[in-house]
Every structure is written in C-alpha cells, then in structure tokens.
Amino acid sequence: MxxxxxxxxxxxxxxxxxxxxxxxxxxxxxxxxxxxxxxDVEHAAGLFNLERQGHIYTRISNPTVAVLEERVAALxxxxxxxxxxxxxxxxxxxxxxILSAGDHIVCSQSVYGGTRNLxxxxxxxxxxxxxxxxxxxxxxMRAAVNERTKLFVGETLGxxxxxxxxxxxxAAIAHEAAVPLLIDNTFATPYLFxxxxxxxxxxxxSLTKFIGGHGVALGGIVVDGGTFDWEATDKFPxxxxxxxxxHGLRFAEDFGTQAFVxxxxxxxxRDFGAAMAPATAFYLLQGVETLSLRMDRHVANALAVIxxxxxxxxxxxxxxxxxxxHPDHALAARLLPxxxxxxxxFGIKGGRDAGRLFIEQLGVFSHLANxxxxxxxxxxxxxxxxxxxxxxxxxxxxxxxxxxxxxxxxEDIDDLLSDLAKALRASQRG
Amino acid sequence: xxxxGAEVHLTxxxxxxxxxTGGRPLEPDRPLLLLIHGAGQDHTVWALVARALAxxxxxxxxxxxxxxxxxxxxxxxxxxxxxxxxxxxxxxTGYGAAHIGGHSMGSLAALELAATRPExxxxxxxxxxxxxxPVHPELQAAADDGEHLAIQLITLWGFASHTHLGRxxxxxxxxxxxxxxxxxxxxxxxxxxxxxxxSSYAKALDAAALVKCPSLMVxxxxxxxxxTQNATALSAALEASTVVLPQTGHMMMLERPHEVIDTMVDFxxxx
Numbered sequence: 062m063x064x065x066x067x068x069x070x071x072x073x074x075x076x077x078x079x080x081x082x083x084x085x086x087x088x089x090x091x092x093x094x095x096x097x098x099x100x101d102v103e104h105a106a107g108l109f110n111l112e113r114q115g116h117i118y119t120r121i122s123n124p125t126v127a128v129l130e131e132r133v134a135a136l137x138x139x140x141x142x143x144x145x146x147x148x149x150x151x152x153x154x155x156x157x158x159i160l161s162a163g164d165h166i167v168c169s170q171s172v173y174g175g176t177r178n179l180x181x182x183x184x185x186x187x188x189x190x191x192x193x194x195x196x197x198x199x200x201x202m203r204a205a206v207n208e209r210t211k212l213f214v215g216e217t218l219g220x221x222x223x224x225x226x227x228x229x230x231x232a233a234i235a236h237e238a239a240v241p242l243l244i245d246n247t248f249a250t251p252y253l254f255x256x257x258x259x260x261x262x263x264x265x266x267s268l269t270k271f272i273g274g275h276g277v278a279l280g281g282i283v284v285d286g287g288t289f290d291w292e293a294t295d296k297f298p299x300x301x302x303x304x305x306x307x308h309g310l311r312f313a314e315d316f317g318t319q320a321f322v323x324x325x326x327x328x329x330x331r332d333f334g335a336a337m338a339p340a341t342a343f344y345l346l347q348g349v350e351t352l353s354l355r356m357d358r359h360v361a362n363a364l365a366v367i368x369x370x371x372x373x374x375x376x377x378x379x380x381x382x383x384x385x386x387h388p389d390h391a392l393a394a395r396l397l398p399x400x401x402x403x404x405x406x407f408g409i410k411g412g413r414d415a416g417r418l419f420i421e422q423l424g425v426f427s428h429l430a431n432x433x434x435x436x437x438x439x440x441x442x443x444x445x446x447x448x449x450x451x452x453x454x455x456x457x458x459x460x461x462x463x464x465x466x467x468x469x470x471x472e473d474i475d476d477l478l479s480d481l482a483k484a485l486r487a488s489q490r491g
Numbered sequence: 492x493x494x495x496g497a498e499v500h501l502t503x504x505x506x507x508x509x510x511x512t513g514g515r516p517l518e519p520d521r522p523l524l525l526l527i528h529g530a531g532q533d534h535t536v537w538a539l540v541a542r543a544l545a546x547x548x549x550x551x552x553x554x555x556x557x558x559x560x561x562x563x564x565x566x567x568x569x570x571x572x573x574x575x576x577x578x579x580x581x582x583x584t585g586y587g588a589a590h591i592g593g594h595s596m597g598s599l600a601a602l603e604l605a606a607t608r609p610e611x612x613x614x615x616x617x618x619x620x621x622x623x624x625p626v627h628p629e630l631q632a633a634a635d636d637g638e639h640l641a642i643q644l645i646t647l648w649g650f651a652s653h654t655h656l657g658r659x660x661x662x663x664x665x666x667x668x669x670x671x672x673x674x675x676x677x678x679x680x681x682x683x684x685x686x687x688x689x690s691s692y693a694k695a696l697d698a699a700a701l702v703k704c705p706s707l708m709v710x711x712x713x714x715x716x717x718x719t720q721n722a723t724a725l726s727a728a729l730e731a732s733t734v735v736l737p738q739t740g741h742m743m744m745l746e747r748p749h750e751v752i753d754t755m756v757d758f759x760x761x762x
Contacts, residue, residue: 066647066655066667077657111514112543113749114661122662130663135656140672141664287672292561307514314511315542317535318672319664326663 069136069252074350077131091343092124111307111315111327119339121330126342132349133272133282136251137264140287141322143330144280144342148247148267149175150335151281155243155263156212157333158325159297162188165209167235169196169226171219171459173245180214196224197388199234206238211296213240217256217397218248221406221442221466222459223380225389225396232260239296241289247271247433248402252356257286259396263321268345270433271403274355278344280337283325287318300324355435355471360400362437362477363469369478370407375415375485377463381405403470404432408463409441409488413452416441416465419488425472425480437470437477501554503579506563510534510554513545517552522613523586524759526553527577529595529619530685531645531677533560536594539748540755547756549590554580556597558681566681570596570692574603581611590759592616594744595717596689599624605706606698614762615706616755617731619714619741621721622699626690634686637679645682646670651713651740660748670742699728706731707758709751711739732758 067075078089097116099105107113116122126144134142145151152175160166168180170193180191192205196219213235215226228244235242241262246254250271256264266272268280291300291313300320303309306328312320330336348355367383370376382393382401393401409415419441420428426439430446440446443455443462452462469477501508511534517523524544526537534541534553545551557576558566567573577600581589590613593601598620605612627644634641646667647655659666674682708731710719719735726733734754739747 066643072656075656077659079653079656079658107543107546110542110546112539112546113752114539116662124662127662128658131657131659131665134663134665135668138668139665140669141659141661143663287669288675290676310514315514315535315538317533317538318669318676319661322663 070353072132072135073352076135077128089125089128089343089346091339093339094123095119111310111323120334120336121326123339123342125339126337129337129342129346129349130282132346133251133266133268134284136349137246137284138255138257138286139264139284140318142282142284143322143325144268144282144337146281146335146337147279148265148269148281149179151265151267151283152176152179152245154325154329154333154335155265155283156184156189158321158329159241159299160189160211161299163209164189164211165207166191166212166214167202167205167210168193168213169215169219170194171196171222171224172214172216173220176214176245196226199227199230202231202234203237210238211240213242214245215242216245216248217254218382218402218404220248221380221464223382223387223401223405225382225393225401227392228256228259228261228396232262236260239294248404249397250352250356252353253360253399253402254397257284257288262286262289270431271356271359272348272352273345274348274351274433274435275344276431276434276436278341280341280345283322285319285322285325289321291320304328356399358471359403359469362471362474363403363405364400365474366467366469366477366481367405369481373485375410375489377408377410379405379407404466404468406464406466408461409465409485410463411488413443413462415488416463417444418490419465419484420444422484422487423480424483425476426467432468434468435471437472438468439465441465501580501583503576503583506557507561508554508557508563508580509561510552511537511541513541513543513551513553515545515551517550517584521548521550523581523584523589524549524551525577525581525589525591526551527573527591527593527597527600528553528556528559529597530689531674531682533673533677535673536742536744540592540744540752543752544755544759549759550586552580552584552589559677564681566684567688568684569688570599570603573597573600573688574607577601577604578608578611588613590614590616590762592618592755593620594618595620595741596624596685599689599692599695602695602698602702603692605704606701609701609703612704614704614759615702615729616709616758617706618709618743618751619711619717620708620725621717622695622725623693623721624689624717626686631683631686631690634679634683637683641679641682642671642674645674648715649740649742650746651711651738653738654740654746660746666742666745670745695725696728699725702729705758705762707754708733709743709754710735711741711743711746712737713739714741716741
C-alpha cells in the first residue's frame with residue numbers, strides 16, 4: 062500500500078491553490094484588495110467570532126498570502142502558517158504569541174544578528190530576556206533553563222560558523238523543560254531540512270532569502286508544527302486561558318493542533334499589524350515554485366567553490382559542514398543529506414587589508430549585506446559592517462579580521478571560480 | 492459538573508472527561524448538542540461547528556472520548572460501549588436529553604444511543620456515516636502494529652483527493668498535515684481499537700429501525716471511508732433527511748465547515 066500524498070515539488074507548485082473559479086486563472090492571482098464583502102450580517106458576525114473562516118481585512122488574511130502560507134506550511138509539514146512583512150516580524154510574532162513580560166528564552170549563540178539584537182536589546186525593554194548558549198553545548202542549554210523559560214530558539218545552520226544544530230537533541234532538551242523549540246530554517250529551506258520532522262515545534266523563515274530567491278521582496282513566515290502540547294503545563298496562558306478579546310476563547314481547547322497559528326493571526330497580525338502585502342506573496346510564490354531546482358544548484362555550486370577554496374594557498378580555513386574537518390560534518394550528513402546549504406565563511410590570508418582587496422576585485426559576486434539570492438553575494442565584515450571594531454572586539458564577536466562570507470548563487474560555476482581566482486590573486490599582492 | 496470559563500470539567504463513571512463547549516458556557520435554557528468525534532480523533536474536529544452552534548442557540552458539548560486527548564481511559568472497545576458512555580455523559584450534564592451529532596464511528600455511537608436510550612435523544616445528525624464501516628485490512632493491520640502508515644492511510648482516504656493540496660477554508664491552515672498531527676496525539680492502540688469497533692458494528696440497520704426522533708445524514712460525494720452508496724439503506728431505514736455535499740470527503744467538518752454548519756443549523760432549528 063503506497064500511502065503517498067503529493068511530494069515536495071508537487072506541493073511547491075500546487076499547494077494551497079485551486080484555479081480561480083470565476084476566470085480559470087491558472088496562476089495564483091494577486092488579490093489586491095484591503096477588504097472583503099460580507100454576504101450577510103450573520104456571516105460577518107460569525108467571521109468576527111471565529112465561528113466561520115474567511116477573509117475580513119488584508120492585515121489579518123488575504124487570499125494570495127494564504128496560498129503562500131499554506132504552501133510553505135505544507136512544505137515544512139506543519140499544521141498552518143502566518144506570513145509577515147519580514148523575517149524579523151515573523152520572529153517577533155512567534156515570541157509575542159506565547160511569551161509575556163517575565164518570560165525567558167534559551168537561544169543558540171550562533172544566530173542572525175537581528176535575532177540577537179531583538180533578544181538582547183529590545184525584548185528586555187518588554188520584560189523578556191534570553192540566555193545565549195553555544196549551539197553544541199547541550200549541557201549548557203539544559204543549565205540555562207529556569208522557571209521562567211518558555212522557548213528555545215536556534216538556527217538550522219548557524220551564522221557565521223555554519224554550525225549544524227542537532228535539532229533532535231535540542232528539541233529533546235526543550236521538551237524536557239516542557240517548552241517548544243523554534244527553528245529559524247532560513248539557510249536550509251524545507252528542501253534541505255524539515256525541522257518539524259526532527260522534533261522542532263515552530264519554524265520560521267526569512268522568505269526574503271532562498272525561498273524567494275530573487276532578492277526582490279521582503280517577507281517572513283512562522284509555521285506551527287501542530288506538535289506541541291500547550292495544555293501539558295500552565296506555562297502558556299495565551300493559548301490555554303480564556304482570551305477576553307474573543308469572548309473567553311481558549312485557543313488550545315478549540316483549535317488543538319492549530320492553536321498557536323490561530324492566535325498568531327487573530328491577535329498578532331490584528332494588533333501588531335506586520336502583515337505581508339498581496340503582491341509580495343505573489344513574488345515569493347514565484348520563488349517557491351522552483352525551490353528544489355535552485356537549492357540543488359546552490360548546493361552544487363557551493364561544493365565546487367569549497368573544493369576550489371580548500372586547495373587555494375590564500376585561504377587559511379573554510380567554515381562549511383561539507384568540509385571534512387568541520388565539527389558538524391557527520392551531523393550534517395545525517396540531518397541534511399541533500400547538502401548543508403550554500404552559505405560559507407572562509408579565512409583569507411592577510412587579514413583585514415587582504416579582505417578589502419579581495420572584495421574590491423570581485424566582479425560576479427555582489428558585495429552587499431544579504432544572503433540567499435540567486436546571485437552570488439559576498440561580505441567582509443571587518444571592512445564593512447564591523448569596520449569600526451578593533452581586532453580584539455571582532456575576535457570576541459566570533460568574527461575574525463580575515464573572515465569572508467559567501468552566499469553562493471546560481472551563476473555558471475566556471476565564472477564564479479574565475480572571479481574568486483582573480484580576487485584571491487589580487488588580495489595577496491597588498 | 493464544574494465550569495471554569497467556557498471549559499467544562501465533567502466526571503463520568505468516576506473518570507475525568509475533557510469537553511469543549513464551543514466558546515460559550517453551557518446554559519440550562521439552551522438545548523444540549525452533544526458532538527461525538529470519530530475513530531482516532533478528538534473534539535477539535537468540531538472546532539468551527541462547535542463554535543457556530545454554541546453561538547447559534549445551543550449548549551454544545553464536544554468531549555474527547557475516553558482514552559482520547561486528556562479524557563481518562565480506557566477507551567471503550569465497541570460502538571455499543573461508546574453509546575453507553577454517551578448516555579452516561581448526557582446524564583452527568585443534568586440535561587434530560589440532547590441533540591446528538593456524530594461523525595464516522597461517532598455516528599454509529601449516536602445511532603446506537605438513539606436506539607437504546609431514545610429518551611435521551613432529541614434528534615440525530617449523522618455525518619460521514621453508513622450502515623457498515625469496513626476497514627481496509629491493511630489499515631487495520633498497520634493500526635494494530637502501531638505503524639505511522641495507519642495515520643497516513645486514514646489521512647489519504649479521509650479527505651477528498653483534490654483537498655490533499657489544499658486550499659483550506661481557513662487562511663493559512665493545512666488539512667492533511669494538521670490531520671496527521673491530531674492523530675499523532677492519540678494513543679496508537681486506541682486508533683486500532685476504534686477502527687475495530689467501527690468495522691465490527693453490524694447493527695446499524697436494526698438500530699435505525701428503532702429510532703423515532705428526527706434524523707439528518709450529511710454525506711460527502713468523494714467520501715472513500717463511508718461512500719454514499721453504503722449510506723442509502725441507512726438513510727431509508729432512518730427516513731433521514733439526507734444531504735450530500737459536493738466535492739467533499741469523509742472529514743467534512745474540516746473540508747467544508749460552512750456547508751456542514753449551515754446544514755446542521757437548518758435541521759436543528761427546524762427540529
């Protein structure tokens with residue numbers, strides 16, 4: 062008996078959408094509207110009281126955005142999802158849906174700088190604080206849990222060391238503490254790794270990166286795995302206690318596996334308002350359709366770049382799980398058999414000055430602060446984003462003067478390697 | 492019965508029952524509507540139906556059957572035992588009688604209840620129902636072995652094929668993945684025993700002949716678990732109003748919540 066239901070690429074092309082019943086449009090139309098007609102008063106009242114489902118106002122839901130939400134949720138194997146205006150908005154929405162003043166987060170130390178800023182600078186103003194623990198320090202994570210801890214956060218592939226988070230192990234630690242694990246899966250995408258299958262409860266993406274792929278639209282998403290038992294403890298009153306705003310609704314009681322995502326939408330989008338625009342969802346859907354094809358090419362190009370850099374005398378080290386000496390090489394082979402993504406860091410001999418020369422000589426790689434574009438990207442933090450920091454300060458931040466980060470794109474690999482060869486040669490003439 | 496907010500803490504035969512009420516407390520002056528879920532499910536399959544009916548004039552009680560969700564086990568192992576438990580539940584509420592909605596295995600329990608305890612049943616709404624509910628041997632075998640395959644097969648056959656790719660009536664939600672997650676919360680032994688209870692119940696037509704209250708059958712024309720042709724004899728025996736929802740599979744409350752709500756409201760308000 063083959064119980065198979067649609068597979069990854071079919072989901073990527075079709076999920077969440079059935080052709081327009083009015084005109085038969087095959088593509089997902091852009092429903093460029095702010096609001097929706099109510100057929101009658103009773104229907105409207107039902108919508109506002111979560112007795113009936115449908116669209117009320119585009120800040121809360123929109124038919125084009127809903128296709129993207131359902132499609133990414135299906136690709137991740139989740140029970141539902143909410144799109145947001147950016148990846149940062151998705152992170153904030155995930156936290157704000159279940160945490161309140163006085164609550165605490167255990168977070169992997171190797172996370173996006175924006176995540177660190179939110180957790181160290183901004184959320185403490187609202188009474189939420191975090192403890193950062195190196196991603197391989199599982200005992201440290203366990204020790205960081207206190208009675209206020211409500212959430213674990215990590216990234217599938219850390220930044221900038223490309224540490225692979227042992228999601229099953231970290232999920233087990235989070236679950237020992239009776240709290241969910243939220244994984245930022247932006248660098249891997251669901252094609253390379255599905256965190257929910259490995260024990261994570263919530264997944265978020267900056268859709269701006271590989272899922273969009275084109276670098277033309279900002280967006281984020283939070284996926285509810287539907288796996289976490291919010292009612293097992295009294296830690297999550299936003300989901301288990303009556304919510305006056307909906308006449309005493311208890312989200313976990315009425316919506317079960319979809320409690321989190323329902324509250325995230327009807328409270329989080331309603332009140333914080335970081336909604337995705339319909340046209341943005343349309344742009345991002347174009348990317349989703351070709352995700353697997355692009356990720357295979359990203360990974361293949363990245364492996365070729367790694368092989369080239371590994372043999373180059375101007376390169377002192379490479380951080381990517383595909384490198385045999387990377388501490389997570391075996392873990393990556395187990396968790397990410399299709400490849401550990403297309404973002405890598407390497408050390409350039411000659412430090413800060415060599416890094417600057419290298420960047421200035423690149424022609425195909427674009428020098429900018431982003432990752433996950435179809436085009437190859439490069440940044441040398443010591444001469445750009447972190448130029449004001451001393452060598453010691455950089456070292457303390459885990460960013461050496463020699464660190465160059467690449468996001469390997471989809472260009473012809475020979476052109477990428479020629480570009481790197483030319484720039485590496487120039488970097489050593491300084 | 493103890494109430495806190497809209498949540499009801501019931502004890503039936505000395506065992507705790509978890510029941511949702513659709514977001515409104517039970518009120519003595521509103522008729523009771525008991526919603527009985529199907530094999531291997533829990534009360535959340537009724538989420539929208541329960542909320543709509545609770546705000547539409549009924550005291551709604553949607554329990555997790557014993558052994559499902561937080562309701563204490565063991566799970567009954569026959570349709571007759573589920574019907575007896577449902578009778579005990581109604582009596583525990585203090586309501587004299589109830590409208591009964593049942594889905595799949597729950598519809599058989601509702602039918603058996605109406606036949607054996609007619610004084611407790613005001614009307615019957617049977618969704619995804621048929622006179623017999625044979626279970627595919629490979630599904631039963633997988634369930635008996637506690638294999639994930641059982642959940643996959645129930646999901647595969649439970650939803651109309653075109654819904655496997657969505658579009659969910661609720662923006663941003665998935666049908667298939669959410670159904671899998673719901674069943675993974677249920678003890679695999681309970682799923683197996685529920686399937687066996689459904690397939691071994693052979694008294695539906697005899698029970699139907701004893702039912703005197705008004706009845707409604709809600710069927711899906713794409714239902715692979717209880718195909719409409721298997722419901723014809725039951726519909727005749729019950730003299731039931733029968734509504735076949737188009738492009739709809741077995742999990743109709745999730746696939747077409749609005750149509751199910753509208754059909755139930757029309758029937759219940761007329762009863």
